[in-house]
Amino acid sequence: MKLRIAILGTRGIPNHYGGFEHISEYVSEGLVKKGHSVSVYNSHNHPYTRDSWNGVEIIHCYDPEYLIGTAGQFAYDFNCIMDARKRKFDVILLMGYTSSSIWGQLYPEKSVIISNMDGLEWKRSKYSKPVQKFLKYAEKLAVKHSHFYISDSRVIKTYLQNTYQIDSRYIPYGADLFSxxxxxxxxxxxxxxxxxxxxxxxxxxxxxxxxxxxxxxxxxxxxxxxxxxxxxxxxxxxxxxxxxxxxxxxxxxxxxxxxxxxxxxxxxxxxxxxxxxxxxxxxxxxxxxxxxxxxxxxxxxxxxxxxxxxxxxxxxxxxxxxxxxxxxxxxxxxxxxxxxxxxxxQFNWGNIIEEYEEFILKCFNTHHDEKATMDRR
Missing domain, CATH: 3.40.50.2000 (Glycogen Phosphorylase B;)
Structure with missing residues (x-):
């Protein structure tokens, strides 16, 4: 089964920023090699300006963060989500929730939503108490509006199970051996x-x-x-x-x-x-x-x-x-x-891409089986 998959929530690929951009590079390219159609959303001012990268479609969306600071991240995620609503993706993989989950009610209804739940952002000391409180709320919204979940750490998997009683799939980052x-x-x-x-x-x-x-x-x-x-x-x-x-x-x-x-x-x-x-x-x-x-x-x-x-x-x-x-x-x-x-x-990119594909296919089939069951009732 070949799916149309979109990756949202990053500043874009190739990586010029951090962890989610790093894994998005590997996973998107790996899924393309397995025959899937994969699109990654990039900030419009990302240094990479072409419309494709190693077989991955790049969708450039307006990102006002450079003008208005952190609030621009929320606008950028909104723009990406509204664009994705038009494109009929089978699966949307959301990398993190910090500035996207407040738009959860706008997630495309017919797409399977999988959220990589990030690293307990509300614990970060760089944030003020009001911001930490908001991030905890954003985490709850991500749980509410997603169909399935990924944890990149066993510690986070246990936390999500204990806090929200949800079963997330543990899939870590990877690395290549030193050449x-x-x-x-x-x-x-x-x-x-x-x-x-x-x-x-x-x-x-x-x-x-x-x-x-x-x-x-x-x-x-x-x-x-x-x-x-x-x-x-x-x-x-x-x-x-x-x-x-x-x-x-x-x-x-x-x-x-x-x-x-x-x-x-x-x-x-x-x-x-x-x-x-x-x-x-x-x-x-x-x-x-x-x-x-x-x-x-x-x-x-x-x-x-x-x-x-x-x-x-x-x-x-x-x-x-x-x-x-x-x-x-x-x-x-x-x-x-x-x-x-x-x-x-444990942290081999080939294995991790295999795990992502297997989990995405499982989520897609499970969601559609559940929907078919509901429709028959």
Whole structure:
């Protein structure tokens, strides 16, 4: 069975932003290769301006966020939903709910609605209490107006079961194993191998960037610390100002060259992953696949992925201890090897695309069987 599938809720592909854009790239292209017709909605000011990408139809919708800020996200999602109502998609895959679920009553009636439920957005410390309250409400609307649900973390799956009594399908993000081409990508990084620490994240408080850099700043390490991420926002400017006098800390800006990023991860002495809210984070999987040794913030999301194959920290003092004491010996090499095996077995893109297709087909058939039963009554 070949379906007409639309992916909404992202800024668009190819990825120039984050996690949902990242997975939308892989899933949309993978579903096209399996014979489905797939459309992805892109912001009209996305740098990619063509009408197709690797066989995926690109639908450009007006996005006023650049003019009016966050409120523009709601307008953009509204525009995408209203366009989708005209196109008779069999299935609509919604990536997240933050600014789309308030339009839930407008979702196309004849399409099967599947929502990837995101990472408990209302817990993010960057949001004020009123915004957190709204996001909790948006989560409830997403549950109400969707037919089926995807969780990218077992922690989120359990949360949705306990909170809303809904059974979501666990499908994580994926990553590709580190290739020889990537290994040989950057001779400069290889010359600096083991000579620097690395983190890659959006500049947000809940990513524990300040905690990590505080710990490093207090350390006696002779290594440098490379920070990847756009520092143009308020928190980014605060962080760069706070650590401007530590010449070891290098703010490198955002980098969407996946090959270059993976080379940096592979050659780092220790990769710090500070994310504390959300599901299976793509940058963490990329670091695992890139054979990086990982130090992660101690929380259930990270532990559900890494298990015992990482170092963990809760505060700056623990970061300082890791910076000053971690060495690459046999136990550390075993941790890296075990994480690569996880990518091969659990977080393999081929398997994940298969799971998406199987679940989408199951949802479509279940929904139409239920509708047929209701129609006969």
């Amino acid at each position: 020889d081409r990537e290994r040989n990508h950057d001779s400069e990084n290889r010359l600096l191998k083991d000579d620097y620490f690395l983190l890659m994240a959006r500049m947000e408080p809940e990513n524990n960037i300040e905690t990590i850099l505080d710990g490093f700043n207090q350390s006696s390490s002779q290594r440098n610390f490379k920070v990847l991420g756009d520092t143009g926002n308020k928190f980014g400017k605060f962080i760069t100002q706070k650590f401007k006098n530590d010449e070891r800390i290098e703010f490198k800006g955002a980098n969407f060259d996946n090959t270059a990023v993976r080379s940096l991860q592979n050659n780092s002495h220790l990769y710090f992953h500070g994310h504390s809210v959300g599901g299976t984070n793509p940058s963490l999987l990329e670091a695992m696949a890139s054979e990086a040794l990982i130090a992660a913030h101690d929380n259930p999301f990270n532990k559900s992925v890494l298990s015992s194959d990482a170092f963990y920290f809760n505060n700056a003092a623990e970061v300082k201890a890791l910076v000053e004491n971690v060495q690459w010996k046999d136990p550390e090499r075993t941790m890296v090897k075990n994480n690569v095996q996880k990518i091969q077995q």
